[in-house]
Amino acid sequence: MIKDAMFWEKHGDRIRCSLCPHNCNIGEGQYGLCSVRTNIEGNLKTINYGEITAIALDPIEKKPLYHFCPGSKILSVGSFGCNFFCGFCQNYSIAHYRAESRYFSPEELIETCRQIDDNIGIAFTYNEPSIWYEYVCDTAKKLKEVCPQYKVVLVTNGYIQEKPLTKILPYIDAMNIDLKSFRQDYYNKICGGDIKYVLETIEKCYDKCHIEITTLLVNGLNDTVEEVERIAVFLSSLDKNIPLHLTRYFPNYKIHRPPTDIDVMQKARGVASKYLNYVYLGNV
Numbered sequence: 001m002i003k004d005a006m007f008w009e010k011h012g013d014r015i016r017c018s019l020c021p022h023n024c025n026i027g028e029g030q031y032g033l034c035s036v037r038t039n040i041e042g043n044l045k046t047i048n049y050g051e052i053t054a055i056a057l058d059p060i061e062k063k064p065l066y067h068f069c070p071g072s073k074i075l076s077v078g079s080f081g082c083n084f085f086c087g088f089c090q091n092y093s094i095a096h097y098r099a100e101s102r103y104f105s106p107e108e109l110i111e112t113c114r115q116i117d118d119n120i121g122i123a124f125t126y127n128e129p130s131i132w133y134e135y136v137c138d139t140a141k142k143l144k145e146v147c148p149q150y151k152v153v154l155v156t157n158g159y160i161q162e163k164p165l166t167k168i169l170p171y172i173d174a175m176n177i178d179l180k181s182f183r184q185d186y187y188n189k190i191c192g193g194d195i196k197y198v199l200e201t202i203e204k205c206y207d208k209c210h211i212e213i214t215t216l217l218v219n220g221l222n223d224t225v226e227e228v229e230r231i232a233v234f235l236s237s238l239d240k241n242i243p244l245h246l247t248r249y250f251p252n253y254k255i256h257r258p259p260t261d262i263d264v265m266q267k268a269r270g271v272a273s274k275y276l277n278y279v280y281l282g283n284v
């Protein structure tokens with residue numbers, strides 16, 4: 001569904017979007033880098049409002065969140081579009097293509113959430129939740145109004161501007177934030193972004209809601225013990241109890257290197273555990 005977008009301003013006949021740090025400058029009829037926000041007659045519109053491409057009841061551990069409502073299940077939904085361009089994306093068919101979708105109004109999704117037994121809430125996952133910000137914000141706010149006991153979870157790359165993040169944070173119970181590397185050149189080349197904003201998101205969120213961090217260790221690209229150590233040192237400077245998930249890369253989408261060695265994964269866990277109390281390996 002096409003809806004008015006938030007966080008933008010006009011610059012002549014162009015629009016500057018300020019939802020994420022890309023700050024796209026969008027001409028009439030054009031789209032931003034995320035492919036879901038477009039300039040229509042001088043107004044910024046989002047085209048994926050309520051457009052759900054994937055829906056499932058997942059164990060909370062699959063997000064992954066190991067220290068938040070363990071053993072529970074959560075209604076998990078995603079749309080299409082992303083503001084990163086990771087070559088190893090596991091969800092590229094919805095992140096970078098216009099996948100088939102079905103519209104759920106916020107009310108319909110909340111009703112679905114309430115009808116499922118043993119469901120703790122709604123997780124916005126599969127694609128980047130900030131990329132359908134307006135829908136996530138409307139739904140989270142309404143869910144907290146009608147049944148505040150339900151949880152709202154975001155699984156995110158953390159690439160969002162401070163203003164929209166501040167606005168949505170009061171409705172969020174937990175987040176899993178990707179910290180894909182500790183190097184700017186990795187973020188530039190592999191993800192198409194700037195690490196500074198991701199670190200700022202983690203710093204802003206860690207004491208406002210429950211957070212856990214995921215780093216996908218990609219064979220030969222970001223899996224040195226030095227880099228993992230820098231990640232662990234950064235997180236421990238905020239709170240030694242932030243859980244870190246080191247997940248193993250497998251070939252996908254545009255990157256076809258062999259999977260990361262188990263040995264490398266174990267060494268990474270060893271070094272991270274010197275600084276953090278909870279370090280987990282995933283996909284091993």
Ligand code: SF4
Binds near residue numbers: 024036037
């Ligand atoms: S949300 Fe989309 S349009 Fe807006 S700045 Fe980010 S990539 Fe560009």
